[in-house]
Amino acid sequence: MSALIQEMSDKAQRLGIPLGVQFDLTYRCNERCVHCYLDHDDRDEMTTAEIKDLLEQMAEAGVFFLTFSGGEIMMRRDFFAIVEHARRLSFCVKLKTNAVMIHRSEADRIQALALDSVQISVYSHRAEVHDTITRLPGSLKRTIEAVRLLVERGVKVVFANVLMRDNFADYSGVQALAAEVGAEFTIDPTITPKIDGNRSILGLNIDRAQLQQVLRDPSLLGASPEEFCALPDGPPAPQDAQLMLPCSASHTFCYVSPYGDVCPCVQFPLLAGNVRTTRFLDIWHHSPQMKEVRSITLSDLPVCSSCAHGGGTCSRCPGLAYMEGDMRGPSHQDCEKTFVRTGVAPTGWRVRCEAHPVDETGADPQPPPAQDPGPIASSPPVNGC
Amino acid sequence: MSPVYIARVKEVAARSIGGEMMIMSARDSMLFSLNETATAIWQAADGATPLAEIVQRSVCARFEVDAATALRDAEELVEGLAQHGILKVSNLPIEETP
Numbered sequence: 164m165s166a167l168i169q170e171m172s173d174k175a176q177r178l179g180i181p182l183g184v185q186f187d188l189t190y191r192c193n194e195r196c197v198h199c200y201l202d203h204d205d206r207d208e209m210t211t212a213e214i215k216d217l218l219e220q221m222a223e224a225g226v227f228f229l230t231f232s233g234g235e236i237m238m239r240r241d242f243f244a245i246v247e248h249a250r251r252l253s254f255c256v257k258l259k260t261n262a263v264m265i266h267r268s269e270a271d272r273i274q275a276l277a278l279d280s281v282q283i284s285v286y287s288h289r290a291e292v293h294d295t296i297t298r299l300p301g302s303l304k305r306t307i308e309a310v311r312l313l314v315e316r317g318v319k320v321v322f323a324n325v326l327m328r329d330n331f332a333d334y335s336g337v338q339a340l341a342a343e344v345g346a347e348f349t350i351d352p353t354i355t356p357k358i359d360g361n362r363s364i365l366g367l368n369i370d371r372a373q374l375q376q377v378l379r380d381p382s383l384l385g386a387s388p389e390e391f392c393a394l395p396d397g398p399p400a401p402q403d404a405q406l407m408l409p410c411s412a413s414h415t416f417c418y419v420s421p422y423g424d425v426c427p428c429v430q431f432p433l434l435a436g437n438v439r440t441t442r443f444l445d446i447w448h449h450s451p452q453m454k455e456v457r458s459i460t461l462s463d464l465p466v467c468s469s470c471a472h473g474g475g476t477c478s479r480c481p482g483l484a485y486m487e488g489d490m491r492g493p494s495h496q497d498c499e500k501t502f503v504r505t506g507v508a509p510t511g512w513r514v515r516c517e518a519h520p521v522d523e524t525g526a527d528p529q530p531p532p533a534q535d536p537g538p539i540a541s542s543p544p545v546n547g548c
Numbered sequence: 549m550s551p552v553y554i555a556r557v558k559e560v561a562a563r564s565i566g567g568e569m570m571i572m573s574a575r576d577s578m579l580f581s582l583n584e585t586a587t588a589i590w591q592a593a594d595g596a597t598p599l600a601e602i603v604q605r606s607v608c609a610r611f612e613v614d615a616a617t618a619l620r621d622a623e624e625l626v627e628g629l630a631q632h633g634i635l636k637v638s639n640l641p642i643e644e645t646p
Contacts, residue, residue, distance in 0.1 A: 167579045171570055178566045217631035227563040227570060255572050257559030277559035319577070 173252070175225065175415045181447050182415040183228035184221060185429050188245065189421050190234040194261055195298040196284075198327055198367050201234060208421040211241040213439065215248050217419070222252040225461045228279075232429070233260035234421070243272055244248045255279050260325070263302055265309035274316035282321045283346070287466070288336035291292040296330060310344050320346040327354060327367040327375065338382065347354055352377050352495055356486045358432050368496075371503060395471040404462035404473065409481040413456035418449065427456045431482030456481070459491060463511035466493050477501050477509065487494055551603060554626050555595030555642040558637070560634045560638055562590075575633040593635060595642030599626065 175182040189208055190201045204531070205374065209217070221229070236242055239262060249256050258273075260281045265273070274484065281355055283306060287293040295304035313320050322341040324334055334350060341348040352374055356362045384391055399407060408414060412427035421423050423438040425446045435453045436446035447453060458482070459466050467479060468491075478501055483494035498509040556562075559574040569587040571580045582590055588606040589599075599604075600619055607618045620640035636642050 169583055171565055171579070173579070174566055174568070180565060182565070197645075222563070225563060226566055227561065227565070227572075248556075253562040277571070279561070279577060311603060478592070 165370050169175040172415055180225035181417055184226050184417055185230045185232055186419045187232050187421050188236050189239050191238040192235040197296055198364050209423050214245050217438050218249050218252055219255050224444045227255055229254040231355050232258045236260050237264040246276055261303040262309035270316055275529035276316055278323050282323050283312055285322045285324055287330045287333040287338050288340040292330050292333055301389045322346050323347045324350045326352045326369050328369055330500050331369050355430055367466050392504055393476055394475040394505055396473050398469050398473040404468050405460050407461035413453045428482050430508040431485055464491050464509055472509045476505055551598035553595055554593040554599055555614050555636045556593045557634050557636055571631055571634050573604050573634050577625045581603055
């Protein structure tokens with residue numbers, strides 16, 4: 164994050180401005196991805212007029228970064244009318260799409276919109292793997308054709324490679340494909356519960372050995388691998404913990420569903436209000452749910468505040484913790500990642516594993532000893548980790 | 549000396565955050581922060597009003613600065629913003645494109 168973006172984010176937080184919003188335009192989709200956390204029925208999506216009015220409210224509220232996602236956003240016939248309206252309102256717009264509906268004319272229109280970026284889901288460089296995950300025959304071919312059209316037009320394309328057991332072996336292939344077509348590459352090793360709380364898809368998550376490989380792969384670690392894999396330096400001092408915020412959800416960021424529901428984040432489905440009955444800014448400022456999330460600092464997290472990783476080496480997502488049953492608790496999935504990354508078991512993971520010896524995520528349910536780095540530290544270090 | 553006209557480029561993202569205009573260039577995703585004076589000039593950049601008139605109305609009338617200094621500073625500012633592709637500058641009025 165650039166210093167200026169950090170400065171803008173700090174200022175927005177001080178002033179109570181919702182700097183960023185993810186807005187899912189529809190849950191309908193032309194793919195049926197095996198790991199998807201949504202149901203795809205249309206349960207009375209907002210109309211074009213409602214959406215345009217909401218965008219105007221968001222602009223007035225100070226929203227700058229706006230991500231349109233879904234579902235497949237282009238399933239909406241008014242998709243371009245919506246994005247064009249958003250650009251007229253000067254939002255910095257990012258799209259998340261599978262791109263299979265982008266042909267030459269759509270690529271031209273996207274180019275004209277001067278968007279920040281278009282993030283496209285790619286699960287494998289092999290059609291038989293990608294198409295099995297999307298359950299749409301021919302989808303990889305169509306997606307990559309669309310990627311090429313966009314890149315040719317100077318549109319910034321980012322591959323989003325969600326990792327599961329069935330496509331784990333292919334992430335290097337996807338990375339190479341991204342480089343070949345001129346796209347950026349991001350990887351996400353976390354399958355989250357469905358938005359209704361159903362946890363049946365968690366078994367698709369990669370196992371610990373695979374997670375270790377990803378989190379220690381030098382080609383993925385970026386410029387500061389030492390920092391990424393740094394050992395924890397103990398829980399923060401109480402006075403510091405009182406100032407440490409879990410993440411941007413409810414502070415400078417929120418989520419809006421196709422039905423107008425507002426939540427702290429797409430991964431934090433705590434309903435704070437609905438824009439069909441309450442103005443966006445009123446929900447943002449005054450809903451008890453937003454206020455509650457906003458009030459939580461690290462010192463309010465009974466397990467995490469005493470964890471060695473509390474000082475900053477933890478990647479805890481409060482939304483995942485909420486979906487595991489307690490927004491002030493640890494997120495087991497993030498504890499697992501933190502352990503694999505650093506080799507030091509988080510307190511929250513040990514507590515969770517003792518309470519739930521059977522683990523549906525597929526991770527080893529047995530917690531390691533408190534400071535035992537386990538098999539990771541015995542592996543050769545990657546870039547000094 | 550021929551007048552200078554300035555117009556905002558539509559291909560940017562822009563928002564006022566606590567009185568400070570944040571502008572992101574579509575060309576390179578570079579983020580810029582405009583101070584109060586620069587924001588006043590940016591907001592008045594309609595392509596039809598000469599820069600000297602914008603400076604007189606939006607800067608000199610609001611801030612304690614002499615006209616010559618303000619215009620010189622404004623010319624430097626618009627040149628910089630034009631180089632980053634977030635403002636158009638011309639010696640003729642700039643028509644708004646649909």
